[in-house]
Amino acid sequence: MTRSVRIGILVPALGLFGFLLAWALVGIPSFGNYRGSYGYILNRVVTPERHMTNVVTGVVFDYRGFDTMGEEFILFAAVVGVVLLLRQGGREEPGDLKDSVGSDGVRLGGTLAVGVCVLVSLWLVAYGFVTPGGGFQGGAALASSVLLVFLVASHKAWSGVASNRVLDPFEGVGAGGYVVIGLGALIGGLPFLTNVLGPGTAGTLWSGGSAAFVNWSAGMEVAAANLILFTEFIDEYVVPLAAEK
Amino acid sequence: MTSVLPYLVAGWICVIGLYGIVTSRHLIHLALCLTVTQSSTYILLLSIGYVNGGGPPIFKGVKLGTTAVDPVVQSLTLTDIVVSLTVLALILALALDVHDELDTMDPDKIVELQG
Amino acid sequence: MSWALPLPVVLPLLAAALNTALDHVTPRWAHVAVTLAAVTTALVFSVLVLLHSLSAEPLHWFGGWQPRSGIAIGITFAVDPLGAGFAVLACALTLLALLYSIPYIEAATRNYDVLVSALCGACCGLALSGDLFNMFVWLELAGVCGYALTGFDIRNRGALQGAINFAVVNTVGGYFVLIGIALLYARTGALNLAQIGRALAGQQPGGLEIVAMTLIVCGFLCKAAVVPFHFWLADAYAVAPAPVCLIFAGIVTDIGLFGVGRVWFTVFDAPFGAQQRLFGDALLWMGIVTALVGGTMALVQQHLKRLLSFSVVCHIGIMLVGLGLLSSKGVAGAAMMLLGHGVTTGGLFLAAGLLAVREPARWTAALWFAGAVALIGPPYVGVYMGHALIDDAAVELGRHWVQPLIWLAGALAGAAMLRAGAQVFLGLADDYEHGIEEGRGGPLPYLGAIAALLVTLGAAVSVVPGLTQRVVRGADRFRDRAGYADRVLHGIPMKEGAHLPVVVQPTSTASLVYGSAALVFAIALAAFAVHRRDTARARVFEPVTWPLQQLQTGVVGDYVMWVVVGTAVLGGVWALTLR
Numbered sequence: 001m002t003r004s005v006r007i008g009i010l011v012p013a014l015g016l017f018g019f020l021l022a023w024a025l026v027g028i029p030s031f032g033n034y035r036g037s038y039g040y041i042l043n044r045v046v047t048p049e050r051h052m053t054n055v056v057t058g059v060v061f062d063y064r065g066f067d068t069m070g071e072e073f074i075l076f077a078a079v080v081g082v083v084l085l086l087r088q089g090g091r092e093e094p095g096d097l098k099d100s101v102g103s104d105g106v107r108l109g110g111t112l113a114v115g116v117c118v119l120v121s122l123w124l125v126a127y128g129f130v131t132p133g134g135g136f137q138g139g140a141a142l143a144s145s146v147l148l149v150f151l152v153a154s155h156k157a158w159s160g161v162a163s164n165r166v167l168d169p170f171e172g173v174g175a176g177g178y179v180v181i182g183l184g185a186l187i188g189g190l191p192f193l194t195n196v197l198g199p200g201t202a203g204t205l206w207s208g209g210s211a212a213f214v215n216w217s218a219g220m221e222v223a224a225a226n227l228i229l230f231t232e233f234i235d236e237y238v239v240p241l242a243a244e245k
Numbered sequence: 246m247t248s249v250l251p252y253l254v255a256g257w258i259c260v261i262g263l264y265g266i267v268t269s270r271h272l273i274h275l276a277l278c279l280t281v282t283q284s285s286t287y288i289l290l291l292s293i294g295y296v297n298g299g300g301p302p303i304f305k306g307v308k309l310g311t312t313a314v315d316p317v318v319q320s321l322t323l324t325d326i327v328v329s330l331t332v333l334a335l336i337l338a339l340a341l342d343v344h345d346e347l348d349t350m351d352p353d354k355i356v357e358l359q360g
Numbered sequence: 361m362s363w364a365l366p367l368p369v370v371l372p373l374l375a376a377a378l379n380t381a382l383d384h385v386t387p388r389w390a391h392v393a394v395t396l397a398a399v400t401t402a403l404v405f406s407v408l409v410l411l412h413s414l415s416a417e418p419l420h421w422f423g424g425w426q427p428r429s430g431i432a433i434g435i436t437f438a439v440d441p442l443g444a445g446f447a448v449l450a451c452a453l454t455l456l457a458l459l460y461s462i463p464y465i466e467a468a469t470r471n472y473d474v475l476v477s478a479l480c481g482a483c484c485g486l487a488l489s490g491d492l493f494n495m496f497v498w499l500e501l502a503g504v505c506g507y508a509l510t511g512f513d514i515r516n517r518g519a520l521q522g523a524i525n526f527a528v529v530n531t532v533g534g535y536f537v538l539i540g541i542a543l544l545y546a547r548t549g550a551l552n553l554a555q556i557g558r559a560l561a562g563q564q565p566g567g568l569e570i571v572a573m574t575l576i577v578c579g580f581l582c583k584a585a586v587v588p589f590h591f592w593l594a595d596a597y598a599v600a601p602a603p604v605c606l607i608f609a610g611i612v613t614d615i616g617l618f619g620v621g622r623v624w625f626t627v628f629d630a631p632f633g634a635q636q637r638l639f640g641d642a643l644l645w646m647g648i649v650t651a652l653v654g655g656t657m658a659l660v661q662q663h664l665k666r667l668l669s670f671s672v673v674c675h676i677g678i679m680l681v682g683l684g685l686l687s688s689k690g691v692a693g694a695a696m697m698l699l700g701h702g703v704t705t706g707g708l709f710l711a712a713g714l715l716a717v718r719e720p721a722r723w724t725a726a727l728w729f730a731g732a733v734a735l736i737g738p739p740y741v742g743v744y745m746g747h748a749l750i751d752d753a754a755v756e757l758g759r760h761w762v763q764p765l766i767w768l769a770g771a772l773a774g775a776a777m778l779r780a781g782a783q784v785f786l787g788l789a790d791d792y793e794h795g796i797e798e799g800r801g802g803p804l805p806y807l808g809a810i811a812a813l814l815v816t817l818g819a820a821v822s823v824v825p826g827l828t829q830r831v832v833r834g835a836d837r838f839r840d841r842a843g844y845a846d847r848v849l850h851g852i853p854m855k856e857g858a859h860l861p862v863v864v865q866p867t868s869t870a871s872l873v874y875g876s877a878a879l880v881f882a883i884a885l886a887a888f889a890v891h892r893r894d895t896a897r898a899r900v901f902e903p904v905t906w907p908l909q910q911l912q913t914g915v916v917g918d919y920v921m922w923v924v925v926g927t928a929v930l931g932g933v934w935a936l937t938l939r
Contacts, residue, residue, distance in 0.1 A: 001910065001911065001913050001915075001918055003268070003353065003917075006267065006268075006917060006918055006921050007267070007268060009921060009925060010264070010267050010268075010921045010924060010925075013921070013924045013925040013928045013929075014260055014263060014264060014924055014928070016928040016929075016931075016932055017260065017263075017924055017927060017928040017931070018256065018257070018260040020567075020571050020574070020928065020931040020932065020935060021256040021259065021260070021539075021571065022253060022256055023567040023571060023935070024543055024567050024568045024570075024571030024572065025249060025252035025253055025255070025256050025289075025543075025568075026249050026252070026253075026567075027547070027566050027567050027568035028249065028252055028293060028543065028546040028547070028568065029546065029547075030248030030249060031247070031248050031249065031250070031251050031252070031292055031295060032248075032295055032296060032297035033248075033296075033297065034293060034294055034295060034296050034314075034315055034546070034549075035549070036315060036317075036545065036546075036548070036549020036550070037431055037549045037550070038315075038317050038431070038433065038549050038550055038551070039294065039302075039314075039315030039316055039317045039318070039549070040315075040549075041428070041431065041433060042302075042316055042317065042433065043302055043313045043315075043316060044309065044310065045433075046316075047304045047309055048309065053303060053304045053305035054302075054303050054304075054305075055302035055303070055304065055313070055316040056302055056303075056316045056319045056320055056323075058316075059316050059317055059319075059320040060320040060323060062423055063423060063425055063433055063434055064317075064320060064434070064435055064493075065422065065423055066366075066422040066423070066435045066494065067320075067324060067435060067491075067493060067494055067497050068320075068324070069370075069373075070482075070485065070494065070497035070498060070501055071323075071324040071327050071328065071497055072327075073373050073376070073377075073478060073481070073501055074327060074328055074331050074497070074500055074501045074504055075327050075330070075331050076376070076377065076380070076478070077331075077376075077474070077475060077478045077501060077504045077505050077508070078330075078331030078332070078334055078335055078504045078508070079331075079334070080376075080380065080471050080474050080475060080508070081335055081338070081471070081475060081504060081505070081507065081508025081509075081511075082334050082335060082338040082508075083471055084471040084472070084475070084508055084511075084512065085335070085338040085339060085341075085342055085508060085511050085514055085523075086338050086341060086342070087471075087514070088342075088345070088514060088515075130305055131303060131305060132301070132303060136323055136327065164384075165384050168380050168381065168383045168384060169381045169382075169383075169384075171380055171381070172377045172378060172379070172380035172381025172382065172383070173377075173381050174377075175373075175376075175377035175380070176374055176377030176378055176381060179370050179373055179374040179377065180374070182366070182370065183370065183374075186363060186366065189363070190424055191363075191420055191421055191422055191423060191424045192366040192370070192420065192422050192423075193422050193423045194423050194424040195423060195424075202305075203305050203306075222327075229334050232338070233337070233338075233341075236341055259535075259539065263532070263920065263924055266528065266532065266917070266920050267917045267918075267920045267921045267924070268917060269917060272524070275528065275916070279528065279531055279532070282532070282535055283535055285539075286535060286538045286539055286542060289539065289542045290542050290545075293542060293545065293546040317545075317551070318542075318545070321493060321541075321542075321545075324493075324497065325538065328500050328534070331500075331504055332504070332507075332527065332531050335504065335507050335508060335527060336524065336527055336528070339507075339511055339520055339523055339524050339527065340524075342511070342514045342520050343517075343520050343524070346514075346515065346517050346520060347517055347520070352524070352915060352916050352917055353915050353917065355517075355520070355521045355524065355914070355915070355916075356521070356913065356914035356915060357517045357518040357521045357914065358518050358521055358522065358594070358595045358598060358599070358663075358666070358914050359909075359912060359913060359914040360660070360909040360912055
C-alpha cells in the first residue's frame with residue numbers, strides 16, 4: 001500500500017470522522033452552561049468536609065484518589081519500561097562538545113536558581129490542598145529544578161544527584177507508599193484509601209488528613225520518575241570522559 | 246457558534262493530529278502528533294467544565310458557594326497529561342532503539358514483519 | 361468480603377513498587393519471591409471474591425465515599441461473577457507466566473517482573489471496576505506495560521516494530537475512549553457506570569450518545585484487535601517473549617471485549633436498549649469478519665508465533681459474535697470461549713517457547729496437537745462449550761447462518777496449527793521460523809510441565825461439571841442493568857437465585873455435528889497442506905489471502921488509517937440506523 005493510496009483512503013474517512021465528531025460536539029451543553037451534578041456537589045462539600053480549599057487536589061487525592069493511584073502507576077510502569085528499552089546504553093565515541101559550563105556567572109546564578117526552584121516545587125507540593133498545586137505539579141517542577149543542575153553545572157554533578165541507585169528507592173517508595181497508605185485504611189477496617197487523620201484546619205498546611213501523605217508520596221514518585229526519564233535519555237548521548245569517571 | 250467553538254477546536258485538533266500520525270515520516274514527529282491528538286482531549290475536557298462567570302475551584306479566601314468551574318474535569322485532565330507523557334516517553338525510547346538498530350526513523354521503512 | 365476487593369489489584373502493584381525500591385539492595389531471588397508471593401496472594405483473594413460474588417454483589421467504595429441520594433461521588437468496584445472470574449484468570453495466568461519466566465528470561469529481571477505484575481493488577485482493575493474513567497486508567501496501564509514488554513528484545517528489529525505498532529494503535533484507541541468519556545460526562549455529569557446509565561435512560565438519544573458509543577466501543581476494540589483494528593496484534597504477539605504472550609493472549613486482548621460488554625450492559629443499554637439488535641448486529645458482523653480473517657491469515661503463516669497471533673484474532677472474532685448476540689447464552693458463550701481459548705493458546709505459546717530450549721520432541725508435538733485440537737473444539741473438548749452456547753444463542757435469535765461461519769473460522773485456524781505442528785514438531789518441513797528468541801533456556805521438564813498444565817486445563821474446560829450453568833447465570837447478572845444500578849447506587853441487594861445443578865451441560869445436536877465436522881475438516885485441510893505443500897499454497901491459500909496479506913503491511917501509518925476508517929464507518933452506520 002503506497003503512501004498516496006493510504007492518504008487517498010484516509011482523507012474521506014477522516015472527513016467522515018470529523019463530521020461525526022462535530023455532530024457529537026454540538027450536542028454538548030453550550031460553552032459556559034455546564035450543569036453537571038458531580039462537580040456542583042463537590043464544589044460545595046469538599047471544603048466543609050475535608051477542609052481542603054483546593055477542590056481539584058481534593059478530588060485528585062481523596063475523592064478520586066484511586067484513579068490517581070492507577071495513574072501514578074502508569075507513570076511508574078512507563079519509566080520502568082523506558083529503562084528496560086534503553087538498557088543497552090548509548091554511544092561509544094565522544095563527540096566534540098564538552099558539557100562543563102565555563103562561565104562563573106552562569107554557575108553561580110544557576111545554583112541559586114536551583115535552590116529557589118526546588119523550594120518553590122516543595123511549596124507547590126506542600127500547599128497543594130490550599131492553593132493551586134499538588135503532588136503532580138510540584139513533583140514535575142522538582143524534577144525540572146534538579147535538571148537545572150545538569151544545565152548550569154556539569155554532567156558529573158548531575159549524575160551524582162540523579163543516578164538510578166538514588167532515584168529508584170524514591171520512585172518505589174513513592175509509588176508503594178501510596179498503596180501502603182491505602183492499605184493502612186483497609187487494615188483498619190475502612191475502605192481502601194479512606195482519609196483517616198482528620199481534616200485539619202482549612203487554608204493551612206495542616207489540612208487534608210492522610211491525603212496529605214498520599215500527596216507527598218505522589219510528588220516523590222513523580223519527581224523521581226521524571227528524573228529517571230531524564231537520566232535515561234541524557235545517558236544515551238553523554239559519554240563521560242576518562243577524567244570524569 | 247461561539248457557544249460550541251471550543252469543542253469544535255478540540256475536534257479539529259484531534260483530526261489533524263490523526264492526519265499527522267498516519268502521514269508521518271519520522272518517529273519523533275509521530276510521537277508528537279500523538280501528543281497533539283491527546284491535547285485535543287484536554288481542550289475538550291476543560292471547555293466542557295467551564296461555567297459562565299465561574300472562578301477556579303479554589304475556596305481560600307473565597308466564600309463557599311461562589312460559582313466555580315467543574316473540578317472533576319480538571320482532575321481528569323491531570324491524569325490525561327500524565328498518560329500522554331508516559332506514552333511519549335515510551336515511543337521516544339523505542340525510536341532511539343530503532344535508530345540504533347535500523348538507522349532509519351521513517352515509520353514507512355520499519356517493516357520487518359509483513360503479511 | 362468487600363474489603364478484599366482492592367487486593368487483587370493493589371497487591372501486584374505494591375510488589376512492583378517494592379521491587380523497584382529495593383532493586384539495588386536485594387538479590388534477584390528476593391525480587392522473584394516478592395512478585396510470586398504478591399501474585400499468589402492476589403490469586404487467593406480473587407478466588408475468594410469470586411466465590412463471594414456468586415451469592416452477593418460486593419461493592420467497595422474507595423475512600424469511603426458512598427453515593428449521596430443516588431449520586432456517586434467516589435469510585436467503586438462493583439463485582440459480578442464474570443468480572444471476578446476474569447480477575448481470577450488474570451492472576452492465575454500471570455502466576456504461571458512468572459513461574460515459566462524464572463529460568464526462561466535471563467536478564468533485565470527487575471524491570472520484567474515489575475511490568476508483569478503491574479499488568480496483572482491492571483487487568484484485575486478493569487474487570488472489577490464500576491467507574492468509566494477508572495476503567496480507562498487500567499486500560500492505559502495495561503497498555504503501557506504491554507508496549508514495554510513487547511519491545512523486550514531490543515536487539516530484534518521485529519520486536520521494535522511490534523512494540524511501536526502496538527503502542528501507536530492502542531494509544532489512539534485509548535484517546536477515542538477518553539473522548540467518548542468526555543462526551544458522556546458532558547451530557548450526564550457522571551463517571552460512575554451505573555449513574556451514567558441511569559442519567560441516559562430517560563432521554564432520547566442524539567448524535568452525542570451515538571458518537572460516544574462509537575468512540576468508546578472502537579477504542580476498546582482496538583485493544584481487542586477486531587477487524588479493522590487488528591493489524592497490530594500479529595506484529596506484536598509474534599515478537600514478545602513467550603511467557604508475555606501467554607498473558608497477552610490469555611487475558612490482555614480480552615480486556616477490550618470485556619470493556620465493550622461492560623459499557624454496553626451498564627451504560628448504553630439504557631438509551632439504545634430498544635434498538636439493541638442494531639448494536640449487536642454490528643458487533644456480530646465485525647466478529648464474523650474478524651474470525652474469518654484470523655483463520656485464513658493463519659493458514660499462510662510460516663512464523664509460528666505469528667500463526668498463533670492470527671489464531672487469537674480468529675477466536676476474538678468468535679467471542680465478539682457471542683457478545684454481539686447480546687443474550688445470556690451469547691455472553692456466556694463468549695466467556696467460556698475466553699476461558700478455554702485463553703488458557704489453551706497461552707499453553708501453546710509456551711510450547712512454542714520450548715523450541716528455544718531443545719529441538720522438538722514427540723511429547724512437545726503431542727502437546728501442540730492437543731492444544732490445536734482443543735482450539736478447534738470437537739465435542740466436549742476445549743472451546744466446544746463456548747461454541748455450543750453461541751450456537752444456541754444464534755439459533756434463538758434466528759440467525760442460523762452464524763454457526764457454520766464461526767465453526768469454519770475456528771477450523772481454519774486449527775488446520776493452520778495442525779499443519780504447523782506436523783511441519784515443525786514432526787520435522788516434515790524446515791522452512792518454518794519459530795520466532796523464538798535467542799538466548800532463552802531452562803530446564804525442559806519444568807517448562808514443559810507448565811505448558812502441559814495450561815493445555816490440559818484448557819482442553820478440560822468444557823467438561824467441568826456445573827461450570828456452564830454458573831457462567832450462564834453470571835451472564836444474566838452481567839446483563840442486568842437495572843439490578844446493577846440499584847445495587848451500586850442504592851445498595852439494594854440482589855435476589856437469590858435457585859440452586860444450580862453440578863452436571864456437564866448437554867448441547868444441541870447441531871453443535872455436536874458442527875464440532876465433529878470442524879475437526880475432520882481441519883485435519884483434512886492440514887493434511888492437504890502438508891502433502892501438497894506447493895499446490896496448496898499457490899492454488900488454494902494464496903489467492904484467498906493475497907489481498908489480506910497486502911493489507912498487513914507492517915507500517916503503522918496504514919494501521920492507524922484503518923482505525924480511522926473503521927471508526928468512521930461504524931459511526932456512520934450507527935448514525936444512520938440508530939436515530
